[in-house]
Amino acid sequence: MKKVLLSFLLLQSTAIFSQSKLNEQVRNYRKANEYALLNEFKGLLSIPNVVYDTVGIQKTASYIVKMMEDRGIKTTLLDAKTKGVPPAIYGEVLVPNATQTVIFYAHYDGQPVNPNQWAEGIAPFKSVFLDASLEKGGKIIPDPQPTDTINPEWRIYGRSASDDKAGVFSILSAYQVLNKLEIKPTVNLKFFFEGEEEAGSTHLSEILEKHKDKLKSDLWIICDGPVHQSGKKQIVFGVRGDIGMEIKVFASKRPLHSGHYGNWAPNPANLLVKLLASMKDDNGKVLIKGFYDDVVPFTDLEKKALAKVPAVDDQMKQELGFVRPEGGGKTLAELINLPSLNINGISSANVGKMVANVIPTSATAALDLRLVLGNDAQRQAQKVIDHIKSQGYYVTQNESITDEERLKYPLIARVVLGKGYNAQRTKMDLPIAQIVIKAVQTTVSDEVVLMPSLGGSLPLFLFEKHLGTPTITVPIANHDNNQHAENENIRIQNIWNGIETYVALMRLE
Structure with missing residues (x-):
């Protein structure tokens, strides 16, 4: 022995x-x-x-x-x-x-x-070296030459x-x-x-x-x-699955003067943000019926591994500059292992120098549904559609809205789904x-x-x-x-x- x-x-x-x-x-x-x-x-x-x-x-x-x-x-x-x-x-x-x-x-x-959103001197496809990250005051430096010592803390941007x-x-x-x-x-x-x-x-x-x-x-x-x-x-x-969806809410057929018609004509931006607000509570929990029902729980081995993941919540709050995260006290590691609903973007009329005193005709939001094991992409998206209907909306996938639909339904939303795919573990x-x-x-x-x-x-x-x-x-x-x-x-x-x-x-x- x-x-x-x-x-x-x-x-x-x-x-x-x-x-x-x-x-x-x-x-x-x-x-x-x-x-x-x-x-x-x-x-x-x-x-x-x-x-x-x-x-x-x-x-x-x-x-x-x-x-x-x-x-x-x-x-x-x-x-x-x-x-x-x-x-x-x-x-x-x-x-x-x-x-x-x-x-x-x-x-x-x-x-x-x-390209207009990139920092000065940095172009998406003209990669440059910086001596540190932009967030830490990094500056653009010349490309290293064959005899130069290369600092491993340098960054390449592109x-x-x-x-x-x-x-x-x-x-x-x-x-x-x-x-x-x-x-x-x-x-x-x-x-x-x-x-x-x-x-x-x-x-x-x-x-x-x-x-x-x-x-x-x-x-x-x-x-x-x-x-x-x-x-x-x-x-x-494992990785999350994903499916995207676009929600477009409609109001009047043409833009309206906000003084002549404000307080009377429905404002699609107001309608959309109210609809989106109905989907999550103040802690970020998704309120859509059955949203978390299909989740396959972790095995004991996976739970032990998750418990050993280093805590980085305080570090990331400091790094990202906010004090109160979503999640009701759950850690980042726990929350990324749950299905999520995120607003990727909202659009309705113009802001800044292009703003006009109008009530717009429509408002659009792009949503991103992240899925975990047990969720089906199409089924999860349907839960969101059912929620929109439960808020009183007539839901269609058609590109244009007919006059007949406009005069029949007080709330109209067009929902277009992406392809999507499921999670894996x-x-x-x-x-x-x-x-x-x-x-x-x-x-x-x-x-x-x-x-x-x-x-x-x-x-x-x-x-x-x-x-x-x-x-x-x-x-x-x-x-x-x-x-x-x-x-x-x-x-x-x-x-x-x-x-x-x-x-x-x-x-x-």
């Missing part, structure tokens, strides 16, 4: 030493090649990749294909059945004697941009710097490092970079179904989203999940945060639905990266950490 125990301990210490040595080799390679790595990344950031920009998406895909081919990765494009859909970029590296296959996922499309070109880059750079160090991965590697995620992955099902034989694997590892707000690395076992006690936890933990001394589900959304349930394969998300971006907004950025140290993380994930044992 003593000999067996001694042998086990020896193997463990050898494995720790081996991983420690690998980490050191990866860091040494990165330090010697930082300029070249960041120069390639800046080239990727310079290409417009707004999801609806067909030309930009094609150019981005071509750049990534070249990155993969330069690394010796056998690459092809996976199309959907529907014509004109951005292709998924696929690559594979088969390793002799490997018994498991892992697919690494990131997306290469980005959110729309309004659209998709964090979401999700950093994911694509970190995955491919991790493979590049292994290649240059002549170290073999321990698993077969497959790469899948999607080009339509920011549009709701509308055709992802078609791509997965059409190419399911090529996409066989034991696990999908997803690189998207931020590390924990504490700065610690985190592993995420992988069991934390799966053997392969434990292997992933072990691999990421080898790259840091602090305990890795294990999060049952991420607050953000990805269509990961589709991988289970079409391929029967579990997914685990291992994010790399800094939490204050401004993804989806103006002044998106990535902290350079997060890129370096991401490369180390993904090297470890290509060496699963």
Whole structure:
């Protein structure tokens, strides 16, 4: 027995030493090649990749294909059945004697941009370096030169710097490092970079179904989203689902002088804000009937993991500048694991220099429903529609409102639904999940945060639905990266950490 125990301990210490040595080799390679790595990344950031920009998406895909081919990765494009859909970029590296296959996922499309909202000197597709974040007084600095020392606290600003070109880059750079160090991965590697995620992955099902034989694997590892707000690395076992909806409330057929008709003609802006206010209480709890009824409760293991998540509520209130959060005393970690209803935007007539003394004809709100395991996207949206009806509204989906409808119904709302998708959650006690936890933990001394589900959304349930394969998300971006907004950025140290993380994930044992 003593000999067996001694042998086990020896193997463990050898494995720790081996991983420690690998980490050191990866860091040494990165330090010697930082300029070249960041120069390639800046080239990727310079290409417009707004999801609806067909030309930009094609150019981005071509750049990534070249990155993969330069690394010796056998690459092809996976199309959907529907014509004109951005292709998924696929690559594979088969390793002799490997018994498991892992697919690494990131997306290469980005959110729309309004350049006028970005800080002076920062353009969405002309990435620049800053010596710190804008919120901490960061200033634009010259691009580093080959002989310069690169400060890991610098930031790179540009659209998709964090979401999700950093994911694509970190995955491919991790493979590049292994290649240059002549170290073999321990698993077969497959790469899948999607080009339509920011549009709701509308055709992802078609791509997965059409190419399911090529996409066989034991696990999908997803690189998207931020590390924990504490700065610690985190592993995420689930994501929320999402469905968007637009509500437009109608009043008079033409704009009216607010003096001549105020107090008499209905004001659609007033009607809309009253309708929206009826959906949530003062603590942010959604009041729509049955909104929380379908939620699948956490397992004991998931509850224990959630209880160990570092508390960051006070930090984030200070950072974001508000004193009273929603949630009635629940923590941020608890609340992102519940379904939510958020107002993304409201529009009715004009404000500022364009304001006019009118009663507008309509008012529109864009809503975002985040879903957790158990919610169905269409069913959850229908609960909101039923609530609107319960407030006395006639609900239609038609583009125009007829005179007959206007004279028959005192309250009229048009509701248009987005496509939407459901939430997904992988069991934390799966053997392969434990292997992933072990691999990421080898790259840091602090305990890795294990999060049952991420607050953000990805269509990961589709991988289970079409391929029967579990997914685990291992994010790399800094939490204050401004993804989806103006002044998106990535902290350079997060890129370096991401490369180390993904090297470890290509060496699963």
